[in-house]
Amino acid sequence: xxxxxxxxxxxxxxxxxxxxxxxxxxxxxxxxxxxxxxxxxxxxxxxxxxxxxxxxxxxxxxxxxxxxxxxxxxxxxxxxxxxxxxxxxxxxxxxxxxxxxxxxxxxxxxxxxxxxxxxxxxxxxxxxxxxxxxxxxxxxxxxxxxxxxxxxxxxxxxxxxxxxxxxxxxxxxxxxxxxxxxxxx
Numbered sequence: 001x002x003x004x005x006x007x008x009x010x011x012x013x014x015x016x017x018x019x020x021x022x023x024x025x026x027x028x029x030x031x032x033x034x035x036x037x038x039x040x041x042x043x044x045x046x047x048x049x050x051x052x053x054x055x056x057x058x059x060x061x062x063x064x065x066x067x068x069x070x071x072x073x074x075x076x077x078x079x080x081x082x083x084x085x086x087x088x089x090x091x092x093x094x095x096x097x098x099x100x101x102x103x104x105x106x107x108x109x110x111x112x113x114x115x116x117x118x119x120x121x122x123x124x125x126x127x128x129x130x131x132x133x134x135x136x137x138x139x140x141x142x143x144x145x146x147x148x149x150x151x152x153x154x155x156x157x158x159x160x161x162x163x164x165x166x167x168x169x170x171x172x173x174x175x176x177x178x179x180x181x182x183x184x185x
Contacts, residue, residue: 009097102144140173140175
């Protein structure tokens with residue numbers, strides 16, 4: 001018997017979850033966008049330095065502004081209905097387990113987990129291959145899914161803790177459980 005104490009969540013057709021190639025393209029496109037934004041942000045500083053207006057190192061101002069832009073792109077914009085350029089071009093959207101957009105807090109935590117933990121690209125890509133919902137570990141922990149933009153939930157199921165033992169780690173995170181007949185979609 002499943003524990004229902006964590007509530008219920010949506011699940012989607014297995015073909016609606018974003019796979020490895022789409023995610024890789026999103027990483028590539030959004031990385032290029034962030035680099036271009038950084039260069040565009042540096043150009044005014046460069047002209048002001050050349051003109052002699054700025055006589056001290058503007059690095060701290062630049063990096064503070066650039067990190068704010070990175071956060072804005074990877075949290076508020078990514079969770080919006082428009083999404084990042086990578087999400088738009090690859091036709092995917094990020095949703096919470098309840099079906100709506102993830103909260104700003106969840107998106108900020110998703111970005112920080114990417115930067116501050118060992119869940120790197122290689123581990124993420126290996127995990128996607130083994131996960132039925134093609135979630136990376138940070139999505140598993142935060143209850144988010146990358147799905148095709150036009151995907152609709154095919155049902156709701158109880159959420160309980162799932163435990164995995166892999167790579168010398170013991171993982172436990174919330175997972176929606178589909179009814180047995182839902183696997184034959």
